[in-house]
Amino acid sequence: ILPKPGADGIYYMIHGTLDNEQTLTAQYLYLSVIDMSLNGGLGAVTIKNQVLIDDALNEGKITAVRHANGRDWWVFCHKAFSNVYYRLLVTPSGVSVDGTQSIGTYRPEDAGQTCFSPDGSKYAYYWGIEDLDIYDFDRCTGLFSDPVHIAIDDYNTSGGVAFSPDSRYLYVSSVLDAYQFDAEAPDVVASMAHIAHWDGFYSPFDPFATLFELSQLANDGKVYMSTGNSTFHLHVIHDPDAGGLACNMEQHGVELPVWFSNSLANHPNYHLGPVDGSVCDSLGINLGVAEAVVQQALQVYPNPSAGVFTLQYAAQPEAGVLEVRDLAGKLMLRERLPAWSQVHHVALEHAAGLYNCQLAWGDQRVNTRIVVVP
Known part of the structure; x- marks a missing residue:
């Protein structure tokens, strides 16, 4: 969900559905528009399921980051059975497909997760079979570069990724294990630290294992991790800016009041401003807080x-x-x-x-x- 640039109270929801359960792909990327001024402040959907892309897309790979001008947004999704990324641009004029880029690992249909670092300089893609890709990202041009592929010596068909608040460390949840990578290290592959192995905990009972699945950096500066099952718990990384085991990962550290499936919120960094001094920093926007x-x-x-x-x-x-x-x-x-x-x-x-x-x-x-x- 993104705020429409220059239009208070108007929000764009960019979404897809699992159209093919056999191949784990979505056939459409949709746009719906929400106006929060309607319905007595509760909001209402004014446009629903407008098709942006008609193509086989890998599920759950919709990711956004602020444009270098500090106003617009880049949105990305991945074409299944390819190494092609669709690039969309969100401006005051609306949402449009800006182009595609072929880069990195060929990926068939998959699950897993993608994310940008909080500062918008890096992008990560993880799924247990094709493993981990990390890219540099240019918020001005919307282009990825310098792909680093990391093969993790395990096997699973899911998983997740999240960056630390300072954008240095990347966390990979790989079903039975969790890892940390230093994205600023000269050798990112060699920086891998094994921070957790599933401790055998079930919630509330067998077979509902608290495994390591989707991850999300929250507004308290901690990384939360789903369990891949319908359970009453989340895992939490308390100090994600710290290297190695000092990141303080606590398995099933958050007890939930209800039975929880496996989704986590997909929030970009709404507070990221322009890239100061870049050629795209031309709108005079200053998101610094007095x-x-x-x-x-x-x-x-x-x-x-x-x-x-x-x-x-x-x-x-x-x-x-x-x-x-x-x-x-x-x-x-x-x-x-x-x-x-x-x-x-x-x-x-x-x-x-x-x-x-x-x-x-x-x-x-x-x-x-x-x-x-x-």
């Missing part, structure tokens, strides 16, 4: 609390720091705020009282206070 706006956006809840609370704030392109101090200025807690995150969960194990929370990104600082009750 300190006054950051202060206004800062919320804490519940307040008062028993020491467990959530901070909500405007997304920033760099990592920040949270410091919690008592009224005497004594440091009670210091934690990292991942780049692009918007919420941070705090567990303050100290005496009841009034505490100051300061969030800092470089020279920019904002403050709020929390009341902790017994």
Whole structure:
């Protein structure tokens, strides 16, 4: 789902369906338009299932990233039985097919997952049989380059990928195993770290195994991973900006209130701005967030609390720091705020009282206070 450039309250939903269960392909890429000003603010679909592409497409490979001009969007999907990517452009004039590019691994019908790094500079494609491809990406031209193919020594027919908030580390969920790759390493293949093997946990009972499937970077700066089955759990990577086992992957670490199948939200980085200084940075767009706006956006809840609370704030392109101090200025807690995150969960194990929370990104600082009750 993408906001229509220059049209507040209008959203484009670009979607497909599994038209051939034997080959795991979609025959159409559709566009539907949503107007949130209608139906008393609940929104309504004004255009439904307008065909954008009529071709055999690999399922679940619809991925978007902000154009280098900071306003438009690139959208990609993959043609089945080929190495061809369809490239679409989203502008104030609408959604159109901008062209195709042949690059990287030939891929027949598949499942798996694709994603862009939060900074838009890299793209990853993973499916267990054809394994992993990583590309550089030019947000100005919409072209991929410098493909790196990584053969992972296991076999499965599914899996997922997600980047860390700082865009350095790539996580691959490969059904029975999970891996980390350093996308900035001179030898990306050699950087592979094995971070988890399925621990045999079932949810709620056999045969509903909590395996490693689709992955998604969330707005709290953590990577969440589905289980590939209908279960009551998700896996979570708590510190995805850290290398190796320090990324702190917790298997079945999130217990869900309902039986959950296997889908995860497919959100691009809505906060990514223009590529400053590029030839495409011609619209005068500045998505930087002024300190006054950051202060206004800062919320804490519940307040008062028993020491467990959530901070909500405007997304920033760099990592920040949270410091919690008592009224005497004594440091009670210091934690990292991942780049692009918007919420941070705090567990303050100290005496009841009034505490100051300061969030800092470089020279920019904002403050709020929390009341902790017994």
